Amino acid sequence: xxxxxxxxxxxxxxxxxxxxxxxxxxxxxxxxxxxxxxxxxxxxxxxxxxxxxxxxxxxxxxxxxxxxxxxxxxxxxxxxxxxxxxxxxxxxxxxxxxxxxxxxxxxxxxxxxxxxx
Numbered sequence: 001x002x003x004x005x006x007x008x009x010x011x012x013x014x015x016x017x018x019x020x021x022x023x024x025x026x027x028x029x030x031x032x033x034x035x036x037x038x039x040x041x042x043x044x045x046x047x048x049x050x051x052x053x054x055x056x057x058x059x060x061x062x063x064x065x066x067x068x069x070x071x072x073x074x075x076x077x078x079x080x081x082x083x084x085x086x087x088x089x090x091x092x093x094x095x096x097x098x099x100x101x102x103x104x105x106x107x108x109x110x111x112x113x114x115x116x117x
Contacts, residue, residue, distance in 0.1 A: 008032050009040060011048035013055055025051050029066040036071025038080040045084035053090040061097040064105035078108035082116070 006012050011027045027044035029036050045065060052060050062085070067077040085096060098109045 009043040009047060011044060011051045013051050023055055023057070025055075025060075027065065029071065036066040036069075038072060038076050038083075041066045041072065041077060041080035042084045042087075045081055046087065049084065049088045049090065049093065053092050056092045058092055059095040059097065060093055061099045063098075064100045064102065064108070067105065068102075074102070074104045074108040075111065077105065078112040081109070082112045 006026065006028045008028050008031050011025050013023045013025045016022065016024055025048045027048040029041050029044045031037060031040040045062065048062075049060070062081055064074060064077045065081060066072050067074045071077075072080070081098070098106075098113075100106050100109070
Protein backbone atom coordinates (compact mmCIF):
# COMPACT_ATOMS: atom_id res chain seq x y z
CA UNK A 1 0.00 0.00 0.00
CA UNK A 2 1.58 3.27 -1.09
CA UNK A 3 -0.03 5.29 1.70
CA UNK A 4 1.37 3.15 4.52
CA UNK A 5 2.40 3.49 7.24
CA UNK A 6 -0.13 5.85 8.74
CA UNK A 7 0.28 7.69 12.01
CA UNK A 8 -1.35 6.45 15.19
CA UNK A 9 -4.84 7.85 15.63
CA UNK A 10 -5.21 8.67 11.96
CA UNK A 11 -7.21 7.16 9.13
CA UNK A 12 -7.00 6.92 5.38
CA UNK A 13 -9.31 5.80 2.63
CA UNK A 14 -8.46 3.46 -0.18
CA UNK A 15 -10.35 1.91 -3.02
CA UNK A 16 -12.31 -1.28 -2.41
CA UNK A 17 -10.20 -3.56 -4.57
CA UNK A 18 -12.50 -6.45 -5.47
CA UNK A 19 -14.92 -5.82 -2.61
CA UNK A 20 -18.43 -4.69 -3.54
CA UNK A 21 -18.27 -1.37 -1.72
CA UNK A 22 -17.31 2.23 -2.36
CA UNK A 23 -14.31 2.79 -0.10
CA UNK A 24 -12.37 1.17 2.68
CA UNK A 25 -11.22 3.39 5.53
CA UNK A 26 -8.30 2.15 7.60
CA UNK A 27 -7.87 3.40 11.16
CA UNK A 28 -4.56 3.18 13.04
CA UNK A 29 -5.47 2.10 16.57
CA UNK A 30 -1.97 1.70 18.03
CA UNK A 31 -0.76 4.76 19.90
CA UNK A 32 2.70 6.26 19.51
CA UNK A 33 4.23 3.60 21.77
CA UNK A 34 2.68 0.72 19.82
CA UNK A 35 0.06 0.04 22.48
CA UNK A 36 -3.66 -0.23 21.89
CA UNK A 37 -5.80 1.61 24.43
CA UNK A 38 -9.46 2.59 24.55
CA UNK A 39 -8.37 6.18 23.92
CA UNK A 40 -6.37 5.20 20.83
CA UNK A 41 -9.38 3.27 19.49
CA UNK A 42 -11.69 6.23 20.07
CA UNK A 43 -9.24 8.62 18.40
CA UNK A 44 -8.65 6.38 15.40
CA UNK A 45 -12.36 5.84 14.84
CA UNK A 46 -13.01 9.58 15.18
CA UNK A 47 -10.43 10.11 12.42
CA UNK A 48 -12.09 7.42 10.30
CA UNK A 49 -15.49 9.05 10.71
CA UNK A 50 -14.03 12.39 9.61
CA UNK A 51 -12.58 10.65 6.55
CA UNK A 52 -15.99 9.12 5.82
CA UNK A 53 -17.53 12.59 6.00
CA UNK A 54 -14.96 13.88 3.48
CA UNK A 55 -16.05 11.06 1.16
CA UNK A 56 -19.69 12.00 1.80
CA UNK A 57 -20.41 8.47 2.97
CA UNK A 58 -23.96 7.90 4.11
CA UNK A 59 -23.45 4.45 5.64
CA UNK A 60 -20.41 3.13 7.49
CA UNK A 61 -19.72 -0.33 8.87
CA UNK A 62 -17.60 -0.35 12.02
CA UNK A 63 -16.02 -3.53 13.40
CA UNK A 64 -14.58 -4.00 16.84
CA UNK A 65 -11.19 -2.28 16.92
CA UNK A 66 -8.06 -3.23 18.81
CA UNK A 67 -9.26 -6.35 20.57
CA UNK A 68 -8.04 -9.15 18.30
CA UNK A 69 -4.28 -8.94 18.76
CA UNK A 70 -4.09 -8.54 22.50
CA UNK A 71 -4.68 -4.82 22.64
CA UNK A 72 -7.85 -4.42 24.68
CA UNK A 73 -10.84 -6.57 25.53
CA UNK A 74 -14.03 -6.72 23.50
CA UNK A 75 -15.95 -4.75 26.15
CA UNK A 76 -13.33 -1.99 26.15
CA UNK A 77 -13.34 -1.92 22.35
CA UNK A 78 -17.14 -1.68 22.22
CA UNK A 79 -17.18 1.15 24.77
CA UNK A 80 -14.48 3.03 22.83
CA UNK A 81 -16.33 2.58 19.53
CA UNK A 82 -19.62 3.78 21.02
CA UNK A 83 -17.83 6.78 22.58
CA UNK A 84 -16.37 7.76 19.20
CA UNK A 85 -19.75 7.40 17.51
CA UNK A 86 -21.48 9.42 20.23
CA UNK A 87 -18.90 12.20 19.90
CA UNK A 88 -19.08 12.38 16.11
CA UNK A 89 -20.64 15.47 14.60
CA UNK A 90 -21.12 15.28 10.88
CA UNK A 91 -23.68 15.60 8.18
CA UNK A 92 -23.31 12.86 5.58
CA UNK A 93 -23.34 9.73 7.76
CA UNK A 94 -26.90 8.68 8.45
CA UNK A 95 -26.43 4.99 9.18
CA UNK A 96 -23.82 3.09 11.18
CA UNK A 97 -23.61 -0.70 11.15
CA UNK A 98 -21.71 -2.30 14.03
CA UNK A 99 -20.26 -5.49 12.58
CA UNK A 100 -17.95 -8.29 13.61
CA UNK A 101 -17.49 -12.00 13.00
CA UNK A 102 -16.58 -12.69 16.64
CA UNK A 103 -19.55 -13.47 18.86
CA UNK A 104 -17.70 -11.94 21.82
CA UNK A 105 -17.47 -8.58 20.01
CA UNK A 106 -21.10 -8.63 18.87
CA UNK A 107 -22.18 -9.37 22.45
CA UNK A 108 -20.04 -6.48 23.70
CA UNK A 109 -21.60 -4.10 21.15
CA UNK A 110 -25.09 -5.18 22.26
CA UNK A 111 -24.12 -4.65 25.91
CA UNK A 112 -22.87 -1.12 25.23
CA UNK A 113 -25.96 -0.24 23.22
CA UNK A 114 -28.23 -1.51 26.00
CA UNK A 115 -26.51 0.90 28.40
CA UNK A 116 -27.76 3.76 26.22
CA UNK A 117 -31.42 2.79 26.62
